[in-house]
Amino acid sequence: MDISRLRHPRRWTVLVVTVIAAVMVTLVVAGTVGAKSKKSKAAPTVAFLLPENVTPRWEGSDAPVFKKALEKLVPGVQVDVLNALNDPSTQQSQAEAELTKGAKVLVIAAVDQKTAAVIVKKADTQNVKVIAYDRLIKDSPLAYYVSFDSVAVGKAEAKWMAVHSKKGARLVIINGSPTDDNAHLVNKGIHQVLNPLFKSKAKVKVAEQWTPGWDPTKAQNEMEQILTKLNNKVDGVVSANDGMAGGITAALKSQKLAGKVKTTGQDASLEGIQNVISGYQGVTVFKDFRLQAPAAATVTAAILNGTTPTNINAHTNNGQVSVPSVMLKVVPVDLANINLLVKNGWIKSQYGGVAKVCKGLPKKSICK
DSSP states (O other): OOOOGGSSHHHHHHHHHHHHHHHHHHHHHHHHHHHHHHHHOOEEEEEEEEOOSSSTTTIIIIHHHHHHHHHHSSSTOOEEEEEEETTTHHHHHHHHHHHTTTEEEEOOOSSHHHHHHHHHHHHHHHHHHHESSSSOOOEEEEEEEEEEEEHHHHHHHHHHHHHSSSSTTEEEEOOTTTTTTHHHHHHHHHHHHHHHHHHHHSSSEEEEEEGGOOHHHHHHHHHHHHHTTTOOOOOOESSSSHHHHHHHHHHHHHHHHHHTTTEEEHHHHHHHHHHHHTTTTEEEEEEEEHHHHHHHHHHHHHHTTOOSOOOEEEEESSSSSSSEEEEEEOEEEEETTTTHHHHTTHHHHHHHHHHHHHTSOOGGGGGG
């Protein structure tokens, strides 16, 4: 620098102003970049991938509760909720799109185990953790699993039917989707209870079906075919969930057998509760989704924060790894204890209250 120039006040003033302006621009730019960086760190994306829309719980309960719980734990988080509509390839495409978008965690209720395993493996190559939600994903480097004890669900359904059907009762078993691990676990529980009874002839298995996508319409068609083949000689139907039980009940109604031939189910769905009150369905196994979604949110938040989840209470072997798991309890609900769903707020929070649930139903049980 030519020091002689500094003797001229005007030149000195211009130089100072120029330097100050340059510094201010640098600070502004740095501040903007820093703000963007902070915003980016504070607003990760999490993908919540649902399997289908034929079961009301996914869109009506799980998704909104999970989103609300995670937003409370991780302010600013972006939750992308996507539904595969029972199409494995759609779920895979959705997962890949979320990975490309930069999702930090994938929470997957799998449509198909094999396709979901591919998703987990791809996510693992990108250091993205996957939480299996409700349905276990086998043979993959799965990070976490959040679900209910599905074997216990099957046992509860089968025990109710065993107690509430006559000796030598002719029973039908309608299972869920063959591509869903949960359906196989429920089936395992059912057979653990009923196989000894079938062997001793205390009960008789007259038919068993698997239902793609847990689809109520397909379950109805299956039941119609079974009734035709057996000339309506059926005493009970062990249905894996409430939605299918509704389809089965429709088939029984067409033959004027609804109420005489009881069904089982799970989820404590609106239809399931109403069918229990009406006498068409014997039991619905209550799984409190209000606990499941927040449990998954707690695990997700720990992953995002780089910590270990504090709510792990089990480990599940998925064929490749021992998966840290959150396993929640289930409760069978029939006419004898259905008031439990009123006392714990389930009916009010999920269905708007007893009056709405009981509209058009017989004046009995909680609908008096």
